[in-house]
Amino acid sequence: MAAKDGDGWTVCSLGHRHWGLHGASGLLVVHHDDLGVPHVLMQKRSWWSHHGGTWALPGGARDSHEDAVATALREAREEAALAEEGLRVQGVYRDDHGGWMFETVIAESAVMLAAAPANDESVELLWLPLPEITGRTLHPGFAATWSEIQGVIRPETVVLDVANIVGARAERGWWHDRLGAATRLIEDVARLRLSHPVLSQWFPRVVAVVEGAARSAPAVPGVQVVAAMGSGDDAMVDIVRQAKPWEHVVVVTADRGLKERVRALGADTAGPKWLLSQLPSPGKRT
Numbered sequence: 001m002a003a004k005d006g007d008g009w010t011v012c013s014l015g016h017r018h019w020g021l022h023g024a025s026g027l028l029v030v031h032h033d034d035l036g037v038p039h040v041l042m043q044k045r046s047w048w049s050h051h052g053g054t055w056a057l058p059g060g061a062r063d064s065h066e067d068a069v070a071t072a073l074r075e076a077r078e079e080a081a082l083a084e085e086g087l088r089v090q091g092v093y094r095d096d097h098g099g100w101m102f103e104t105v106i107a108e109s110a111v112m113l114a115a116a117p118a119n120d121e122s123v124e125l126l127w128l129p130l131p132e133i134t135g136r137t138l139h140p141g142f143a144a145t146w147s148e149i150q151g152v153i154r155p156e157t158v159v160l161d162v163a164n165i166v167g168a169r170a171e172r173g174w175w176h177d178r179l180g181a182a183t184r185l186i187e188d189v190a191r192l193r194l195s196h197p198v199l200s201q202w203f204p205r206v207v208a209v210v211e212g213a214a215r216s217a218p219a220v221p222g223v224q225v226v227a228a229m230g231s232g233d234d235a236m237v238d239i240v241r242q243a244k245p246w247e248h249v250v251v252v253t254a255d256r257g258l259k260e261r262v263r264a265l266g267a268d269t270a271g272p273k274w275l276l277s278q279l280p281s282p283g284k285r286t
Contacts, residue, residue, distance in 0.1 A: 006061040013098035019050055019061055025103040026059020027072035029087065030153045031112050036246040037129050038153055041115055043079065044124040045139065056139035057104065058082065058122070068092050068201075072105035080125050081118040086110060090155060091199035095145050102141055103200070108155045148198060154246050156204040159236050159267075160189065160275070161253035163211055168254060168272035169279075182214035188279050190222040195278060204250075209235050233258045240267045 006022040018024070029041040042055050058079040062071040069089055076082040087107040095102045115125045128136070130150065138146065166174055166181045174181035186208050196202035207224045210217045211232035219225045228235035236251055240262045243249050249267040252275050253259060259269045 003063060004061075006063045006066075008061070010100055012100035016097055016100075018097070018100050018102075020100070020102075022062045022064050023068075023101045023103065024059060024061050025068040025071040025075070025092075025105055026057035027076040027082070028057050028104050028106045028149070028153065029076070029082070029109050029113070030106065031109045031127065032154070032244070032246050036244070037131075038150075038246070039112060039127040039129050040133060040153070041080070041082075041113070042126055042128050042133065042136070043122050044126075046121055046123055049121055051139045051141075053123075053137065054139040054142075055133075055136040056142040058125075059102075060121075068103035069105050072103075077118075079118055079121050080115040082113060082115050086113065088155070089203055091152065091196065091203055092201040093145065093149050093152065093198065094200035095141065104145070104149055106149070106153055106199075152196075152198050154248050155244075156202075156248045156250070157239075157243060158194070158204045158206050159239055159249060159251045160186075160206065160208040161232065161236060161251065161255060161258065161272075162186070162208050162214060162217070163232055164253045164255055164258075165272045165275060166214075169276055178213040179217060182208075182210050182217045185279075186210075186217060186220050186223050186225060189275070190220040192278055207239055209239070211235070233261070237261050237265070240265045243267075 006020050008021045009017060009019060010021050011017055031039045043058050044055050045052050047053055058076045059072060060075045073084045087109055090106045090108055093104040112127050117125060162182050162185060166185055171181050194202050207226055209226045209228055209232050211228040215227040217225055226235060240249050251262045251267050251269050252272060254271050
């Protein structure tokens with residue numbers, strides 16, 4: 001394993017020629033302005049590069065020791081002098097060509113970060129509003145996937161009705177130790193890679209709302225724990241109400257009344273079964 005050991009041309013099973021012996025990835029940085037309009041940091045490729053003169057994302061070949069996220073962040077530093085501070089990775093979209101893949105790493109930025117060509121692979125870097133992107137001459141690979149990717153660039157939050165989910169999980173004796181059952185659920189969620197219908201990897205913000213006897217459940221890396229001072233339902237409604245208009249919020253609960261309240265605010269809902277089907281059973285933790 002060595003730096004740049006992924007540089008080189010390869011041919012996928014579809015007969016396409018690609019740069020990157022181990023695949024490649026790019027960084028799609030998105031910023032939503034005050035009106036909710038997404039702006040994407042786009043790169044105009046140098047004339048000598050593959051599909052030179054087209055617009056795409058900062059990115060390139062993956063080294064053998066890297067994953068998609070590490071590659072995308074490294075390439076953004078090398079090509080756009082873009083630091084990863086202030087970025088929140090939201091997910092990875094995989095374009096699989098059979099034996100070779102390009103992975104788009106989607107990251108939200110609270111501001112339009114300064115970016116400029118940092119090497120000779122870029123001619124120009126611009127923050128383009130979403131409606132203007134298809135008006136540019138796009139790299140064929142980016143153009144082929146953009147219609148699907150643009151539908152998953154908004155930030156996503158999953159809110160867990162912990163008391164409701166713990167009850168649905170029906171862990172043996174949970175009602176005698178609600179704090180322990182809630183803590184185990186949160187820890188299991190923190191270790192879980194949630195499934196997504198479009199993204200190969202999904203990293204939503206996860207908020208677990210605890211109440212009553214479970215209110216002292218400890219914080220766990222990867223999961224924000226909110227202790228409801230009063231009604232847990234009210235706390236979850238407040239979280240949905242405080243979300244940005246362009247955020248996608250999913251509340252995981254079976255409570256009909258809560259579902260109606262959060263849906264009225266624009267959130268989606270999922271039943272506990274959606275989450276529990278992805279978790280190990282309580283007796284099979286490793």
